[in-house]
Amino acid sequence: xxxxxxxxxxxxxxxxxxxxxxxxxxxxxxxxxxxxxxxxxxxxxxxxxxxxxxxxxxxxxxxxxxxxxxxxxxxxxxxxxxxxxxxxxxxxxxxxxxxxxxxxxxxxxxxxxxxxxxxxxxxxxxxxxxxxxxxxxxxxxxxxxxxxxxxxxxxxxxxxxxxxxxxxxxxxxxxxxxxxxxxxxxxxxxxxxxxxxxxxxxxxxxxxxxxxxxxxxxxxxxxxxxxxxxxxxxxxxxxxxxxxxxxxxxxxxxxxxxxxxxxxxxxxxxxxxxxxxxxxxxxxxxxxxxxxxxxxxxxxxxxxxxxxxxxxxxxxxxxxxxxxxxxxxxxxxxxxxxxxxxxxxxxxxxxxxxxxxxxxxxxxxxxxxxxxxxxxxxxxxxxxxxxxxxxxxxxxxxxxxxxxxx
Amino acid sequence: xxxxxxxxxxxxxxxxxxxxxxxxxxxxxxxxxxxxxxxxxxxxxxxxxxxxxxxxxxxxxxxxxxxxxxxxxxxxxxxxxxxxxxxxxxxxxxxxxxxxxxxxxxxxxxxxxxxxxxxxxxxxxxxxxxxxxxxxxxxxxxxxxxxxxxxxxxxxxxxxxxxxxxxxxxxxxxxxxxxxxxxxxxxxxxxxxxxxxxxxxxxxxxxxxxxxxxxxxxxxxxxxxxxxxxxxxxxxxxxxxxxxxxxxxxxxxxxxxxxxxxxxxxxxxxxxxxxxxxxxxxxxxxxxxxxxxxxxxxxxxxxxxxxxxxxxxxxxxxxxxxxxxxxxxxxxxxxxxxxxxxxxxxxxxxxxxxxxxxxxxxxxxxxxxxxxxxxxxxxxxxxxxxxxxxxxxxxxxxxxxxxxxxxx
Numbered sequence: 001x002x003x004x005x006x007x008x009x010x011x012x013x014x015x016x017x018x019x020x021x022x023x024x025x026x027x028x029x030x031x032x033x034x035x036x037x038x039x040x041x042x043x044x045x046x047x048x049x050x051x052x053x054x055x056x057x058x059x060x061x062x063x064x065x066x067x068x069x070x071x072x073x074x075x076x077x078x079x080x081x082x083x084x085x086x087x088x089x090x091x092x093x094x095x096x097x098x099x100x101x102x103x104x105x106x107x108x109x110x111x112x113x114x115x116x117x118x119x120x121x122x123x124x125x126x127x128x129x130x131x132x133x134x135x136x137x138x139x140x141x142x143x144x145x146x147x148x149x150x151x152x153x154x155x156x157x158x159x160x161x162x163x164x165x166x167x168x169x170x171x172x173x174x175x176x177x178x179x180x181x182x183x184x185x186x187x188x189x190x191x192x193x194x195x196x197x198x199x200x201x202x203x204x205x206x207x208x209x210x211x212x213x214x215x216x217x218x219x220x221x222x223x224x225x226x227x228x229x230x231x232x233x234x235x236x237x238x239x240x241x242x243x244x245x246x247x248x249x250x251x252x253x254x255x256x257x258x259x260x261x262x263x264x265x266x267x268x269x270x271x272x273x274x275x276x277x278x279x280x281x282x283x284x285x286x287x288x289x290x291x292x293x294x295x296x297x298x299x300x301x302x303x304x305x306x307x308x309x310x311x312x313x314x315x316x317x318x319x320x321x322x323x324x325x326x327x328x329x330x331x332x333x334x335x336x337x338x339x340x341x342x343x344x345x346x347x348x349x350x351x352x353x354x355x356x357x358x359x360x361x362x363x364x365x366x367x368x369x370x371x372x373x374x375x376x377x378x379x380x381x382x383x384x385x386x387x388x389x390x391x392x393x394x395x396x397x398x399x400x401x402x403x404x405x406x
Numbered sequence: 407x408x409x410x411x412x413x414x415x416x417x418x419x420x421x422x423x424x425x426x427x428x429x430x431x432x433x434x435x436x437x438x439x440x441x442x443x444x445x446x447x448x449x450x451x452x453x454x455x456x457x458x459x460x461x462x463x464x465x466x467x468x469x470x471x472x473x474x475x476x477x478x479x480x481x482x483x484x485x486x487x488x489x490x491x492x493x494x495x496x497x498x499x500x501x502x503x504x505x506x507x508x509x510x511x512x513x514x515x516x517x518x519x520x521x522x523x524x525x526x527x528x529x530x531x532x533x534x535x536x537x538x539x540x541x542x543x544x545x546x547x548x549x550x551x552x553x554x555x556x557x558x559x560x561x562x563x564x565x566x567x568x569x570x571x572x573x574x575x576x577x578x579x580x581x582x583x584x585x586x587x588x589x590x591x592x593x594x595x596x597x598x599x600x601x602x603x604x605x606x607x608x609x610x611x612x613x614x615x616x617x618x619x620x621x622x623x624x625x626x627x628x629x630x631x632x633x634x635x636x637x638x639x640x641x642x643x644x645x646x647x648x649x650x651x652x653x654x655x656x657x658x659x660x661x662x663x664x665x666x667x668x669x670x671x672x673x674x675x676x677x678x679x680x681x682x683x684x685x686x687x688x689x690x691x692x693x694x695x696x697x698x699x700x701x702x703x704x705x706x707x708x709x710x711x712x713x714x715x716x717x718x719x720x721x722x723x724x725x726x727x728x729x730x731x732x733x734x735x736x737x738x739x740x741x742x743x744x745x746x747x748x749x750x751x752x753x754x755x756x757x758x759x760x761x762x763x764x765x766x767x768x769x770x771x772x773x774x775x776x777x778x779x780x781x782x783x784x785x786x787x788x789x790x791x792x793x794x795x796x797x798x799x800x801x802x803x804x805x806x807x808x809x810x811x812x813x814x
Contacts, residue, residue, distance in 0.1 A: 313780070375774030
């Protein structure tokens with residue numbers, strides 16, 4: 001038997017408000033509520049609601065043979081609660097079917113693993129708690145932000161009690177090996193490593209509507225035939241949920257494709273749908289060594305989209321430098337703002353890679369240039385610093401980017 | 407291919423972007439085996455350029471790939487008839503002395519344009535060429551005359567229109583000369599899409615007649631050292647004519663806001679123009695007397711020094727057909743904040759683009775660059791990478807394509 005394991009990433013950041021240098025010290029709202037509401041509602045209408053309806057329908061029509069998994073960031077969940085409660089309801093409905101698994105991640109979709117293990121663990125626990133509250137299940141499988149992964153992430157996930165961790169099935173790591181088997185991360189006892197089959201995933205996520213692609217138009221029948229011919233334990237199709245209806249618009253035929261796909265796949269008797277934790281019950285075929293950080297982003301599959309230039313590095317260093325002072329200040333709102341600013345999207349906006357060529361980065365970037373997003377972020381961060389309460393008599397005086405740090 | 411080219415300034419002797427553009431473009435053309443004879447109103451001193459500089463008299467004996475022929479005329483680039491009167495009317499003797507001009511054709515700018523055009527007839531009769539290429543309004547009549555005499559196709563190159571120069575209220579005479587030129591030309595080159603739109607909108611020219619050839623930047627410059635004013639100061643630079651078109655008033659207002667946020671900020675205004683006195687007064691009114699330095703008109707290496715000394719260059723132009731200065735600034739390692747109503751904003755991505763009237767946003771961006779050091783570093787690094795792609799060679803190729811179109 002070969003299993004099909006589908007996981008969809010659901011994420012919305014709290015987009016920053018336009019915050020000027022003059023606003024430093026005014027302690028205004030750091031986040032653009034109006035814009036966030038607008039985007040949330042737009043994507044709900046184009047993707048979340050119709051896609052959830054389709055998934056629920058497929059589960060019912062296949063008598064539960066169709067199974068999927070979601071990883072929903074805490075920042076997305078909060079925005080659903082606030083702006084689109086009907087989206088949350090539809091996810092709850094899906095949870096009740098027993099065919100849908102919810103994965104663990106950092107609540108704030110952050111890069112905390114790279115900067116503070118303490119903060120990382122805190123955010124993962126926060127997310128676990130939120131998922132349990134909303135969907136009645138404790139996540140069993142972990143995926144780090146943007147599939148950022150190395151042996152070390154595997155070890156942490158095991159320590160935190162997960163049965164599996166997800167990563168990109170990147171050729172440089174796999175070499176001659178296939179992503180379609182269950183592996184075990186180097187240096188762990190029993191946790192499993194599930195690898196994304198990026199070729200088949202990207203056929204849907206990126207190439208589906210590309211008329212220049214030799215395989216266009218992609219039909220469910222053809223796609224199912226490709227999958228059926230593959231040898232292996234599991235074919236892991238990981239992608240952004242927004243692919244459905246938002247990145248690939250409805251008129252590309254993406255909904256029709258997905259509606260037919262489970263039935264086309266079920267025509268092959270050796271294929272069955274499994275959730276990540278079900279796949280994790282299979283035996284691993286080998287250890288896989290990933291000594292350095294990989295991700296699912298860009299051609300490089302590295303961290304350069306978030307930490308590739310000096311602006312990004314300085315912004316990240318500055319924000320994590322504040323950790324102990326913020327935690328000591330015992331100010332809940334301050335802690336929450338600080339965490340919302342950790343969302344990886346803010347650093348992605350500062351990416352200059354390919355910027356002049358104007359590609360996919362531009363599509364997801366609300367700023368005209370990476371420079372403007374950096375100025376905005378630093379203005380907010382400087383304001384945040386001024387809110388940190390001064391413990392003791394002399395007080396803590398932190399000045400960002402300055403020399404006189406005490 | 408031989409081109410007879412009419413211009414009125416040529417780097418390193420120039421007062422604005424036109425002289426730089428003409429030098430850059432012809433360099434690219436010569437490199438691509440185009441022979442250029444460049445006519446300027448007047449030759450000033452002994453100039454070493456990439457071309458062999460010859461006088462009109464020497465021209466006949468000394469034919470090289472590129473020639474510069476000079477006609478004696480006090481034509482000044484980017485002067486409107488009013489300021490021309492001021493400079494050459496009452497104080498003409500003084501002006502003449504300063505400019506080292508030997509003879510005088512007339513005291514009216516339009517008369518000068520006319521005389522330049524008359525001289526063009528003689529030159530066109532003497533020269534052999536395949537195509538005529540004229541830069542900006544003062545040479546359009548010369549181009550038309552050369553076309554009449556020779557029957558060769560005429561290409562007009564727009565670096566600036568009467569609308570840009572006047573902030574939307576053009577002088578009728580200048581407008582008429584431009585319009586007549588555009589309709590007499592076989593093909594028009596605009597320095598940007600911004601300018602192309604302007605020409606199709608205001609002059610009734612069909613878009614198909616206009617090709618866009620963006621300006622570029624030259625990398626062969628020699629090294630110039632630039633000591634900083636002081637380690638502590640942060641320099642915000644304005645460099646250009648202090649005229650309505652360049653938006654110096656927005657720069658001064660912006661400076662006040664930046665100074666409030668960044669006490670160590672200093673503002674350098676390099677250039678001269680009819681709004682200079684007003685700007686000095688306004689700066690004093692705003693209490694910027696000790697923070698804003700008026701450096702006057704800079705030339706040659708001093709321009710390079712100004713860019714190098716600056717932490718950020720601001721070009722708040724109200725209407726900028728192209729605007730080479732931001733490219734020069736990036737080349738010298740200084741990030742730029744530029745007006746959206748500019749042609750250069752079409753070719754450079756690694757710049758912060760603002761509406762010239764949005765002083766708040768402009769100030770915010772300038773303060774951000776001064777405040778957060780990694781920004782300058784990243785912008786310059788990426789900007790320099792991008793500049794490599796904006797070469798005069800590419801512009802020249804596009805120009806040659808236009809020549810081929812009209813020579814068919």
